[in-house]
Amino acid sequence: MYITSRIRRSVVLATATLVFSAAAWSDAVLRTVPSSDLKILDPVWTTALITRNHGFMIYDTLFAPDEKGLIKPQMVEKYTISADSKVWRFSLRPGLKFHDGSAVTSQDVIASLNRWGKRDVLGQKMYAAMDSLTAEGPNSFTIKFKQPFGLVLEALGKPGPLVPFIMPKSVAETPADKQIDSMVGSGPFTLGKADFRPGDRVIYRKNPSYVPRKEQASGLAGGKVVKVDQVEWVFLRDPQTQTNALVNGEIDMLEVTPSSRYPELRTNPAVEMFDVVPAGTFTAIYNHKVPPFNDARVRRAAMLAINQEAMLRAQITYREFLKPCASLYLCGSVYANEKNGLFTGKPQFEEARKLLKDAGYDGKPVVVMLPGDVPALNRLPLVYGELLKQAGFNVDVQTMDWASLLTRRTKKDPADKGGWNVFVTYWGGADASSPVSYTPLTGHGDQGYFGWPVDAEIESLKTQFIETADLTKRKDIAGRIERRALESGVLGPIGEGKSLVAVRRGVVSGLLPAPTVVYWNVQKQ
Known part of the structure; x- marks a missing residue:
């Protein structure tokens, strides 16, 4: 179980509709620390979750x-x-x-x-x-x-x-x-160029011309009624600084509760925690374009070095917020299969070393990118680097900020010429529950996700998946896609994790369960 019953009860309180007069919230400014810094504004150009979240602020669907x-x-x-x-x-x-x-x-x-x-x-x-x-x-x-x-x-x-x-x-x-250079959107918030300050804050203002649907808000659907004047994303990198800012009332909300500060925040009477965003998956992404990961045996060796328990415990710490999962898909979802016979989530170093020997790996360093300014991700690459060494890889873990990682992962050059070999990222549970929505599960080459795997069989199976509406057939096809992806080392499943949203008690209400934190319906008293 991910969460305690006490926190579950908080969800009910969080989603309850509270009645305030317009005057109660018309001048409110909600200050929150988002999951990471926002550097790229084009939600079609990048798969970065923070840019996707920005998209839901200023665009509609x-x-x-x-x-x-x-x-x-x-x-x-x-x-x-x-x-x-x-x-x-x-x-x-x-x-x-x-x-x-x-x-x-x-x-x-x-x-x-x-x-x-x-x-x-x-x-x-x-x-x-x-x-x-x-x-x-x-x-x-x-x-x-x-x-x-x-x-x-x-x-x-x-x-x-x-x-x-x-x-x-x-x-x-x-x-x-090419990235867009306009911030004109269709959604419930607006963003002006003067309000976009990378590394400091982003200020979203209520769009007075937005016409919400009449239905009650639910997830990402329904009436997106904005109940604050503006939302400020304040970028604070250090977990202790985030915690102090929340407790002291300098900010109102943390989208991601830092795992290292969880006991402190859980017991603080000024803080309330909510479980509104479902679990997602951590994934190792391999660069199929350049050596040594252009060889499926090397990718398999890297995948077999994964120790989900060790990696998740290092990153998340607390058992209730992590879950090893041997399936490529989110465990508990309709297509998940933990007994796939190809991956256990436990390290198999002997087999990995054998694969490296068979592939003729020459010991050239593999570059693992580490986003130092993202507390929700920055421990995984370190642990993975050590596991890869035990499997026989020569590893170079390079620390950079998240924006630099997003830029560098677009490069198809060899690692020693400014490219890369491995990075770790996170996918929402809804995305990782289906072979056609899980973006890195691709065989589409240059037109697919970073790492650019080429696998005609996976793409053919995806087409078959789409063309049938029969659930039994879809489950079979999804399983075949999973087996093929694990056999060829398309990506490395690291397991599942989640976090709670932390807010100032009695100040912030109206949070909605959704695939990401959304700011319509949120009130600040």
Whole structure:
């Protein structure tokens, strides 16, 4: 179990709707420490979770998952599906506007989807099955498929990187391999250039022109009613500094409770903790482009060096917030299989050394990137580096800030020429529960996730997964994808972890269970 019953009861309190007059919160400024620093603003250009979270602040989506994971209309008012499931027609809600006051139109939607579809794994699959995407007037559009595509709503409402956020057409026409330079969005908050201060803070202001849905907010769906004047993301790297700032009232909220400060915060009467974000998975990413990880035997050796228990305990410390999981998918999800026969989560050094010998590994150092300014990730690479040494690798752990890691992971050069070999990242549980939403589970080469694995069998199986709606068949296909990915060492499963959100007791309320921390419905008293 991840959490105590006491914290579970807090969730109920957190999600209860409290009634305040407008005057009670109209001038509120909510100050929070996010999960990491925000350096990249384009949520289609990078899979960084902090950029995805930024996206949900200033953009809206056509569909979104509610608290139960059901996909619900968001910017879409209504839609119809033809009898053969090949023609989907959508109408936008009236009154939708961008931050500059211009109306959201079907042309904006088409341009936004086109750009997203060039970079997102599931988007690429949807576009491959698509015959056309056309506007039917200013507020309606139609998608026609060559054959039925069973994950239309899941694609348009996916919560994890990359999200099909709706941008103005002029912005969305930016080439997919180039970052956007506009902050004009469609969502409940606005961001001005003067309010973006990397390394210090980002100030999001309530969008007075935003038209929320009438339904109650649920997960990432429903009415995104903003109840504070502005939200400030304040970047504090040191866990003790974060803790002191919360206890002293200098900030109102920590998105991620530092594991090293958990006992201190748990017992502090001025602090309340909430379990609102589900568990996710830590993943080792290997660079398939350059030696030595261009050899599947070397990748398998690195995967077999993983000691999930040791790595998770070093990073998370407390048993209730970690869970070793031998499945590639999130344990407990519909496609999870811990008895896959290929990976146990426990180190197999002898087998790893044999694989390295068979591959002819020459002892050249492998570069493991460590994000020193991300407390939620920065212990895993150190432990993994030591485990890789025990497996026979020559390891060079290089410390850098998260923004530098995000930039460096785009490079396909050898590690000794500014490239990389390994890094560790984190994926939300909803993303890691399906082979078509788990972004690093790819065989799409240069068009796929960083590390750029090439595996035609995985991509073929994904297509089969999409084309069937039969759950039994999907489970079988998902298992075959998992086996293939583990055999070829596409990525390394490290296990699951979660954290609690910590807030000033009696000051912050209205937190919603969702795939990420969301700031609509949140009140500051």
